[in-house]
Amino acid sequence: xxxxxxxxxxxxxxxxxxxxxxxxxxxxxxxxxxxxxxxxxxxxxxxxxxxxxxxxxxxxxxxxxxxxxxxxxxxxxxxxxxxxxxxxxxxxxxxxxxxxxxxxxxxxxxxxxxxxxxxxxxxxxxxxxxxxxxxxxxxxxxxxxxxxxxxxxxxxxxxxxxxxxxxxxxxxxxxxxxxxxxxxxxxxxxxxxxxxxxxxxxxxxxxxxxxxxxxxxxxxxxxxxxxxxxxxxxxxxxxxxxxxxxxxxxxxxxxxxxxxxxxxxxxxxxxxxxxxxxxxxxxxxxxxxxxxxxxxxxxxxxxxxxxxxxxxxxxxxxxxxxxxxxxxxxxxxxxxxxxxxxx
Numbered sequence: 001x002x003x004x005x006x007x008x009x010x011x012x013x014x015x016x017x018x019x020x021x022x023x024x025x026x027x028x029x030x031x032x033x034x035x036x037x038x039x040x041x042x043x044x045x046x047x048x049x050x051x052x053x054x055x056x057x058x059x060x061x062x063x064x065x066x067x068x069x070x071x072x073x074x075x076x077x078x079x080x081x082x083x084x085x086x087x088x089x090x091x092x093x094x095x096x097x098x099x100x101x102x103x104x105x106x107x108x109x110x111x112x113x114x115x116x117x118x119x120x121x122x123x124x125x126x127x128x129x130x131x132x133x134x135x136x137x138x139x140x141x142x143x144x145x146x147x148x149x150x151x152x153x154x155x156x157x158x159x160x161x162x163x164x165x166x167x168x169x170x171x172x173x174x175x176x177x178x179x180x181x182x183x184x185x186x187x188x189x190x191x192x193x194x195x196x197x198x199x200x201x202x203x204x205x206x207x208x209x210x211x212x213x214x215x216x217x218x219x220x221x222x223x224x225x226x227x228x229x230x231x232x233x234x235x236x237x238x239x240x241x242x243x244x245x246x247x248x249x250x251x252x253x254x255x256x257x258x259x260x261x262x263x264x265x266x267x268x269x270x271x272x273x274x275x276x277x278x279x280x281x282x283x284x285x286x287x288x289x290x291x292x293x294x295x296x297x298x299x300x301x302x303x304x305x306x307x308x309x310x311x312x313x314x315x316x317x318x319x320x321x322x323x324x325x326x327x328x329x330x331x332x333x334x335x336x337x338x339x340x341x342x343x
Contacts (some may be wrong), residue, residue: 006068006135007197009280009312010237010259016303018313019067019135020291020337022330024320025060029327032059038048038188043088044080047073052120057126061134063074063327067125068135071191075141075202076181079150080108081115098161101172104179111184113190120190129308135198137239139192143180145223150176158172159205168218172195173217181221183273185228188236198237198259199205201225207264218242223256239282243319250274263287265318269307283332287322293329300328301336 004331005019027033036056040046050261057072074093080086087095113120126136140146140148148162149155151173166173188199206218222240229236241262242252253261253275261275272281289300315337321330 003133005133005134005312006069006137007237009314010170010198010239012312013310016309017338018315020315020334021066021068021137022317022321023070025064025066025070026056027321028323029325029330030059032063033188044077044086044268046127047077047119048115050118051123052169053119053122054125054129054149056111057068057122058129061130064133064138064330066232066258066334068137068197069130070137070200071119071123072197073122073139075139075146075327076120077116077205078140078146078180081112081187082109093155093200094149096149096153098250099150099176101169104172104176106178106181106303107210109183113186116187116190120261122192123194123196136196137198138188138194138196139200140184140187140220142201142206142242143177143184143225145203146208146219147173147176147217148205154170155205158208162205163208163213166213177217177221181224181228184223188225188229191283192233192236198239199241200228200241200262201258203240203242203245205244206248207243207246209245211248214242214245214248217257218245219248219252220283222252222258225256225271226256232241233332238312241282241284246271250278253278255269260312260314261303262316263318272308273311276308276311276313280314281308281315282316284318285316287317287319290317290329290333291322291325293326295331297329297332298336301333305337 033056052073057069059340061069074085085097148159151165154163203218238258239260240258243264246267249261249271260280260282265284265286289297
């Protein structure tokens, strides 16, 4: 078995000191990232530059020695690869041209992997440049979350436009989801073959749906992706993150057969323990607690590690690190987690 701690946990091992990494660990809170970002005109230019994407992925590993690196990219490279115009507006986030029913019917999938070859090259480069003990995580967005951006053109608190479209045009929306399942599975297979130890599926908007729509648009497509990838690569390791769908976390673990479920910061210990009957748990420090630092941060870390580390567990945040987070607080977090011994 590999010595990479994250891999050991995803394969069912409980470690006295859990592996730790954080979502968005390569990002704006790091001065070296901000400096690298000035070398390209746009955010997607950074995602598609293998040398620079490798560099920013490595930056938090050099500085903090996290147990895992996550590929620097974005979930919206998939619609970009499908020919949808994607742009990132500073301070506002991504913007796409909203899709029509006719455009869904005309989506072409034949050249998407070719378009994403620079990202796959970044994975290959990272596998050869990371320390041997550091796991490498690839990722994609879940079909539901990616589809919401493709339909609405942007994110919103409740993704109203995408939900309305799914109600009014269920056949067209199902076709879009099916396309994204196929494309996402092929994309993840390519990442795993290039050297990723595991892949993560981010469903950032899973929490806005009714239970029946969640089962149809979130849970089922992720299960299909897992099945398609494992039909090609039987040992593929998955982390699923259906953010906000806390009531469904245990069912998600059972239905999708992922190796770990990421918990957002609202999930209770009881929810996490239920998940741990079926899969590892990853999470779930509130990013605001990390921003706050001090005694509050120490207390939250002790609570989370104490609750989950006796079973397979990966320490992480309940969502991405905030750009204004002090580096000293990240260092404090790592010291505290790595002093733990709760298994």
